[in-house]
Amino acid sequence: MAEGPTPLVEMRGIEVAFGGVKAVDGVSLDLYAGEVVGLLGHNGAGKSTLIKVLSGAVPARAGEILIDGAAVRIASPQDARRHRIETIYQTLALADNLNAAANLFLGRELTTPTGLLDEERMEAETRRILARLNRNFDRFSTPVRSLSGGQRQSIAIARAVHFDARILIMDEPTAALGVQETAMVAELVRQLKAEGIGIFLISHDIHDVFDLSDRVTVLKNGRLVGTRRVAETTQDEVLAMIIQGEPPSSSRHPREGGDP
């Protein structure tokens, strides 16, 4: 990854507190176009909270966000969408009572000239998109409640990539998936990366992350432990960072990526 260009996203000194408890405490990280940065850490390390600041779901108490080097204000999911930041939430954030097309276009419905919902165009688009992601998908009129984990995941992913995302946040994208579907997601991540999209990948599965990421960032108890290039580190070193909350003393790698 070239160090020259401006990062796509920079988060500086982000701080989030829930009722006095600091969930995220002064974390800084960055992401370049066409790069995958993995976020690792135990449950409660602050990965999801940090990323929700970027997606507009959680307000930060301090810190700033820069996109293409310019400071931006992200106070709501709409703001995030305006900056072409899309998120696939761990819970998938689907309305279970609605069908695939209604979920895919939720908040961004297509309408006819009369202002009514254009169900047919939305279904046609949904069929086109999902055919690319998951060829087995054929249940377009049923509520997504009755779909399998993989099918629901396909909808959540389709929703994030369909609207020209530049920055994609994937929170545990493979948690609910089988082997085949996990491979499908991995393939998709590589494809999106090749298209120049920047991806934050959150996972507790270190193998997944090493497989797909260019860099990994480790958090513990809301604090940044460190960032490493996958090519220049080992799973053991990163594992030690996750568990101990500090780089191993024998580490030869300087901390990089986080500080400006």
Place this chain on the structure above:
Amino acid sequence: MKSLSSLLAKTELSPRLVGMLAVLAAIWIGFDLVTDGLFVTPRNLYNLSVQTASVAVMATGMVFVIVMRHIDLSVGSLLGVLAMVMGVVQTQVLPSWLGFENPATWMLTLAAGLLLGLAIGGLQGYVIGFLGVPAFIVTLGGLLVWRGAAWWVTQGQTVAPLDSRFVLLGGGPGGTLGATWSWVAGGLAMAAALLAMARSRRGRRKHGFPLRPLWAEALVAGLLVAAIAGTVLVLDAYEVPQRAAERIWQTRGLGPLPEGYVMVHGLAISVVIVVVIAIVMTVVGRSTRFGRYVYATGGNPDAAQLAGIDTRLLTVKVFALMGALCAVSAAIASARLQSAANDLGTLDELRVIAAAVIGGTSLAGGVGTIYGAIIGALVMQSLQSGMAMVGVTASLQSIVIGVVLVLAVFVDQLYRRGREE
């Protein structure tokens, strides 16, 4: 049995709709047998349609409220206060500058009622959505507040008589379409239904989506046309008594009733209002962003918020809509009684909620249909009038209706569990 249900699936008619219609048919046939053919008569069915109208209108709004995981216990009291205000507006406020029996009185009165309903509903929605007080509490408070306010409007005095055009909204004498206009309305409804089906089919074919077989399409269309024609036929068969007909002709300035002319009721104006509101609310629920967001929020409030939907403002809008519908019901109810009393609509909140729930609206949110709520209202009213006709005491009537309500929800849950597995 298996082939029947697979045939039914091909028509894409909701099994729940078919089930509810079967229950309604069973109730009607049962009471007809017990009363020796007094229940399924044009006269009784006409009365049933008129008695159901007020609750049916509010039930369509309650569907949205419950779909959004809220509840509105204030609708009966809201109906009361709105009816009182509209009563005073048309008998005291407007006549002071328009004179009595001005042709615009009924419209201005209704407009005032709608605005006040929107405002009160919106206020309750604001407290629920923005101040975060649970809907149950806010509207329980509303139940007391608005009933008290209804008394205050005239210090408890009943307002009567109402404007002669306004009372036509209730579907009383003269407040019906008559034979010809009933057929015109029925014809329009058929044309609209067939057009909508044809458009939907054409759209699906254009995109190459699966279509339902032509025979199923024809069957559904045939059933729709038959249902509409049947309704008009039945209501047109209810004749207006000779003397009342003469009086209506005179008040309309048509002179004496021609020899041998038989005047019939046809569709009551209140029933036309219900049908129009049902169609509008169905379109709103299925084909507008607003409706889509109501259902999405009910299905998963977090997902709706993350999708950028302002669920608080949506709450205000849904309760404001409910308030406006209460105004329509208040007009229908007071017009039917030709007076506005401060206890009008007492316990209606329970009838309205029961109608929505019997019609398949889930209190867990996200699920509910407008047509279901209207059939639910019809089921409730059928049970009540049927029992009254048979001579069941009022106390036993409440017991039966209470049991039916619980039973309906229980059966509905069984059905839902069955489908999920």
